[in-house]
Amino acid sequence: MATILAVDDSASMRQMVAFTLKGAGHEVLEAGDGEEAYGIAQRKSVNLVITDVNMPKMDGIALTRKLRTLPGYKFTPILTLTTESTAEKKQAGKAAGATGWIVKPFNPEQLLATVNKVLG
Amino acid sequence: MSVDIAQFHQTFFEESFEGLDAMESALLGLDVGAADTETINGIFRAAHSIKGGSATFGFSAVANFTHRVETLLDQMREGSRPVTQDGLEILLQSVDVLRAMLEAVRGDGALPDAMAAEVQGRLETMLATDEGGTVESEGDPQAAPGDGWRIVFRPHQHMLQTGNDPIRIFRELAELGELNVRADTSKLPSLTALDPETCHLAWTLELRGEASEGDVREVFDWVEGDCDLAIEPLGRVEGGGGAVPVAAQAAPADKLPVQARPSAGEGGSIRVDIAKVDAIINLVGELVITQSMLGQVGESMEDSPHLDVQRFEKLRDGLAQLERNTRELQESVMQIRMLPISFAFNRFPRIVRDLSQQLGKKIELKMFGEQTELDKTVMEKIGDPLVHLVRNALDHGIEAPDDRLEVGKPETGVVELEAYHKGGNIIIEIRDDGRGLDRDKLLAKARSRGLVPDGQLPSDADIYDYVFHPGFSTADKVSDVSGRGVGMDVVRRNIKALGGNVEIHTEKGRGTTFTVRLPLTLSILDGQLVRVGDQSYVIPLVSIVESLQIRQRQVSAIAGKAEMYKLRDDYIPIVRLNEVFGDGSPYSTLEGGLMVVAEGDGNRAGFMVDDLLGQQQVVIKSLETNFRRVEGLSGATILGDGTVALILDVAGLIQRFRHGDPSSHASSGPRADQHNAAA
Numbered sequence: 001m002a003t004i005l006a007v008d009d010s011a012s013m014r015q016m017v018a019f020t021l022k023g024a025g026h027e028v029l030e031a032g033d034g035e036e037a038y039g040i041a042q043r044k045s046v047n048l049v050i051t052d053v054n055m056p057k058m059d060g061i062a063l064t065r066k067l068r069t070l071p072g073y074k075f076t077p078i079l080t081l082t083t084e085s086t087a088e089k090k091q092a093g094k095a096a097g098a099t100g101w102i103v104k105p106f107n108p109e110q111l112l113a114t115v116n117k118v119l120g
Numbered sequence: 121m122s123v124d125i126a127q128f129h130q131t132f133f134e135e136s137f138e139g140l141d142a143m144e145s146a147l148l149g150l151d152v153g154a155a156d157t158e159t160i161n162g163i164f165r166a167a168h169s170i171k172g173g174s175a176t177f178g179f180s181a182v183a184n185f186t187h188r189v190e191t192l193l194d195q196m197r198e199g200s201r202p203v204t205q206d207g208l209e210i211l212l213q214s215v216d217v218l219r220a221m222l223e224a225v226r227g228d229g230a231l232p233d234a235m236a237a238e239v240q241g242r243l244e245t246m247l248a249t250d251e252g253g254t255v256e257s258e259g260d261p262q263a264a265p266g267d268g269w270r271i272v273f274r275p276h277q278h279m280l281q282t283g284n285d286p287i288r289i290f291r292e293l294a295e296l297g298e299l300n301v302r303a304d305t306s307k308l309p310s311l312t313a314l315d316p317e318t319c320h321l322a323w324t325l326e327l328r329g330e331a332s333e334g335d336v337r338e339v340f341d342w343v344e345g346d347c348d349l350a351i352e353p354l355g356r357v358e359g360g361g362g363a364v365p366v367a368a369q370a371a372p373a374d375k376l377p378v379q380a381r382p383s384a385g386e387g388g389s390i391r392v393d394i395a396k397v398d399a400i401i402n403l404v405g406e407l408v409i410t411q412s413m414l415g416q417v418g419e420s421m422e423d424s425p426h427l428d429v430q431r432f433e434k435l436r437d438g439l440a441q442l443e444r445n446t447r448e449l450q451e452s453v454m455q456i457r458m459l460p461i462s463f464a465f466n467r468f469p470r471i472v473r474d475l476s477q478q479l480g481k482k483i484e485l486k487m488f489g490e491q492t493e494l495d496k497t498v499m500e501k502i503g504d505p506l507v508h509l510v511r512n513a514l515d516h517g518i519e520a521p522d523d524r525l526e527v528g529k530p531e532t533g534v535v536e537l538e539a540y541h542k543g544g545n546i547i548i549e550i551r552d553d554g555r556g557l558d559r560d561k562l563l564a565k566a567r568s569r570g571l572v573p574d575g576q577l578p579s580d581a582d583i584y585d586y587v588f589h590p591g592f593s594t595a596d597k598v599s600d601v602s603g604r605g606v607g608m609d610v611v612r613r614n615i616k617a618l619g620g621n622v623e624i625h626t627e628k629g630r631g632t633t634f635t636v637r638l639p640l641t642l643s644i645l646d647g648q649l650v651r652v653g654d655q656s657y658v659i660p661l662v663s664i665v666e667s668l669q670i671r672q673r674q675v676s677a678i679a680g681k682a683e684m685y686k687l688r689d690d691y692i693p694i695v696r697l698n699e700v701f702g703d704g705s706p707y708s709t710l711e712g713g714l715m716v717v718a719e720g721d722g723n724r725a726g727f728m729v730d731d732l733l734g735q736q737q738v739v740i741k742s743l744e745t746n747f748r749r750v751e752g753l754s755g756a757t758i759l760g761d762g763t764v765a766l767i768l769d770v771a772g773l774i775q776r777f778r779h780g781d782p783s784s785h786a787s788s789g790p791r792a793d794q795h796n797a798a799a
Contacts, residue, residue, distance in 0.1 A: 009165070010132075010135055010169040010172065010173055011131050011135050011391075012128045012129075012131040012132035012135055012173050012177070013169075013176065015128050016125065016176065019127075019128075054164065054165045054169070056162070056165065074281055074317070075280060075281065075283055075285075076283055077283040077284075078283055081172070083168070083171065083172060083175075091345070094282065094345060094346070097282055097283075098283070099282050099283030099284050099342060100284070100341070100342030101342070104172045104175060104176060105172065105175030105176040105183070106176065107176070108125070117288060117292060118283070
């Protein structure tokens with residue numbers, strides 16, 4: 001069981017991600033944008049960050065870059081949620097220090113498979 | 121484990137509709153040529169969320185359509201496509217299509233196939249004119265040659281800092297077949313020079329099995345660009361200088377979106393089912409009643425002979441505090457239901473824009489007081505009447521550009537919407553600087569319809585008021601937009617049903633103002649308590665004109681039965697409430713009796729009561745939900761002493777009186793009588 005920070009401005013996506021991960025026994029922290037996520041990340045210790053890219057206030061790319069500057073997040077897996085149309089976004093995420101990505105749309109099973117790949 | 125995705129649909133629909141509204145208002149705020157990057161970003165984000173959600177939750181038609189919208193928006197925000205009038209037009213239509221699609225998949229109506237196909241066609245045409253270059257390149261899958269693969273994997277020094285761990289990659293590879301790993305430690309520095317956070321190792325891996333090259337590459341997908349990777353079939357003789365590493369190109373990092381500025385209305389809020397709020401409001405209503413009962417018990421103790429003064433003081437302090445807290449609690453709870461009127465105003469920029477194009481007029485819309493709050497229920501019901509009034513202003517009020525120039529007005533007409541609080545009401549004004557109402561034309565029309573008897577000249581106010589009569593339109597020709605004469609009467613009726621009213625002020629050549637007055641909420645009412653027999657009734661204060669003592673000589677019986685009261689220049693019917701409700705003994709004489717003159721739906725009547733009690737705010741309880749619908753009553757309330765008081769439906773009672781209900785006295789209305797008398 002791991003602590004996972006799920007960041008998405010869309011409540012329905014966040015609900016689905018959180019519900020799926022909780023169902024697999026993980027603890028899930030939720031944030032609606034990068035700023036909120038960054039605040040949570042500073043206070044809590046997190047094993048994995050899953051973040052949407054397009055968000056208000058602070059987007060997923062900026063969040064990734066900022067997280068990598070925190071000592072506790074140097075090696076933490078960070079996955080971005082991207083759509084197939086934004087191929088360059090995968091690379092933008094990686095350039096900012098993201099570990100990998102999950103392509104939208106995904107179903108709960110795919111999400112769990114990817115999460116298991118980076119945990120443990 | 122299996123997750124039922126349908127449970128997230130409700131949230132998805134709600135946020136999608138909100139997203140569409142946000143897209144629409146942002147699109148309307150965009151200037152062609154000088155589009156604000158942040159606004160476009162916001163629109164893009166909304167479309168992006170809808171696409172992601174609809175794909176995830178299985179609404180592929182919505183996702184496909186949104187994909188094209190998103191592509192167009194993406195090109196706009198990256199600056200590779202200018203923001204044109206045409207583009208905005210298509211995007212606005214797309215918002216309409218998406219709204220209809222989402223409503224359809226939610227189960228409200230049919231899929232807008234024809235419309236969707238048309239708009240999609242236009243989107244594709246536009247996208248094809250200048251390919252933004254977002255074609256997805258699918259990695260061509262290569263067939264697996266029997267044996268397996270030799271993989272030379274040389275991570276760049278920083279790879280660990282992306283959170284990618286080689287051991288996880290190997291673990292994943294091992295799932296594809298039999299894996300043999302050999303580490304290359306030749307680049308490892310001496311221990312003293314070793315930086316534990318960088319990667320100095322390289323590996324040669326041999327994978328035996330059925331996996332294709334595509335499968336293998338997929339495992340290394342995330343580290344592409346962070347390593348040198350060479351993959352070649354096993355069993356092939358290595359070329360002289362060893363494998364040439366395929367260095368993946370680093371991504372261009374210059375296209376990062378500008379950091380977003382928080383948009384309005386994004387403060388912390390939670391979504392709550394309206395039924396929960398109503399339940400709290402109801403409970404607080406009960407609490408108010410309980411508090412009021414306790415207060416009365418406390419007061420009555422004051423007269424008790426065995427009063428413990430000290431304890432009574434404490435009790436009274438406590439009760440006073442309870443009253444204060446209850447009142448504050450009630451106000452805060454009512455506040456939850458309050459929404460800024462911008463929710464109702466938001467649709468107007470779009471309507472004005474579309475209509476002025478359709479009508480060939482130049483019209484500027486100005487809105488004031490959008491943050492003025494009112495009850496959600498009132499808001500929902502006032503939307504359509506407001507739309508009607510605004511359409512009227514656009515169609516009938518504002519003149520065509522040429523006509524305006526001719527009379528020395530600026531070419532562009534102005535329609536203003538303003539909302540503000542006044543007393544316990546919200547006032548909404550719809551003003552235009554158009555041609556105003558034509559008094560003579562209205563009068564002629566009223567005469568031709570027999571509304572005004574020959575020889576009688578109504579006041580100007582009365583003449584203008586005729587626009588609210590059913591089937592009354594002064595438009596010379598019926599247009600698509602309005603002018604069919606249905607509507608203004610409905611507008612007034614709907615507003616009256618909410619306990620408000622609408623008035624009209626107009627000046628020929630200068631413009632027209634409609635003033636809509638509405639109660640802030642439908643759950644509280646300012647009432648006049650009256651006694652009839654041994655029962656208390658509430659008459660809504662808003663409908664009361666005056667209260668007076670009856671003079672017998674002013675009473676005349678018309679047509680044998682109907683009792684009319686001569687109130688200055690008017691005759692109003694007398695409603696004997698004791699007989700209507702079968703309460704109390706019949707009056708021997710009317711002289712000196714109390715009569716409350718009240719108005720409903722533009723008609724007046726005098727209501728006979730036995731006593732005028734206090735005025736107070738009452739919490740309205742629905743009779744329909746708690747008992748059943750009763751004619752002549754609009755609801756009930758519970759008074760401080762715990763007794764129930766019924767709330768009179770003034771308009772309904774007058775209506776019933778005019779239509780000759782057997783239980784009532786009069787059988788004809790005041791106006792009809794007046795007209796007969798005049799004729």
